[in-house]
Amino acid sequence: MVGRCLQRIADATGVSFQFKGTFTGLPGKDSSIIEIAWAFDDEFKNWERDNGKLSSSSAESGSIGWGGPEAAFIDGSLTITGGMVLLNAEMEGSPHTDIATLHELTMLHELCHALNLGHVDDKREVMYPSVVEGLPIQLGNGDRTGLFTLTS
Numbered sequence: 001m002v003g004r005c006l007q008r009i010a011d012a013t014g015v016s017f018q019f020k021g022t023f024t025g026l027p028g029k030d031s032s033i034i035e036i037a038w039a040f041d042d043e044f045k046n047w048e049r050d051n052g053k054l055s056s057s058s059a060e061s062g063s064i065g066w067g068g069p070e071a072a073f074i075d076g077s078l079t080i081t082g083g084m085v086l087l088n089a090e091m092e093g094s095p096h097t098d099i100a101t102l103h104e105l106t107m108l109h110e111l112c113h114a115l116n117l118g119h120v121d122d123k124r125e126v127m128y129p130s131v132v133e134g135l136p137i138q139l140g141n142g143d144r145t146g147l148f149t150l151t152s
């Protein structure tokens with residue numbers, strides 16, 4: 001599932017990803033790679049809080065995922081060096097979005113955040129901030145344009 005999501009992004013951007021291995025625990029250990037992990041609800045909330053990732057909406061209702069880039073100043077310019085994706089293993093599907101679809105949509109959304117793509121208002125895009133009924137697991141035109149612009 002992670003591989004399929006990365007392939008969708010690779011297809012949209014021409015960027016290639018390299019598998020660097022596995023790790024245990026939560027993201028935040030290596031800012032030179034994209035770290036992808038799952039956590040149970042309590043761990044997830046604690047990680048959000050301890051790492052300053054808690055937003056007002058996630059504090060209220062809980063999040064199903066978090067994603068964002070890691071950046072550093074390299075030769076004087078702020079450069080994205082890696083990213084973090086954390087999925088809440090206790091997210092629950094709904095009548096209109098089964099759990100497998102929800103996992104994959106959330107992974108794709110958070111990976112796009114890890115590449116520094118932000119939210120949009122268009123419900124046909126993966127980067128809409130909440131899960132939309134019937135959304136196919138694919139990048140929308142705006143998602144593709146945004147990713148292509150960020151990575152080219």
Ligand SMILES: [Zn+2]
Nearest residue numbers: 109113119129
């Ligand atoms: Zn988001």
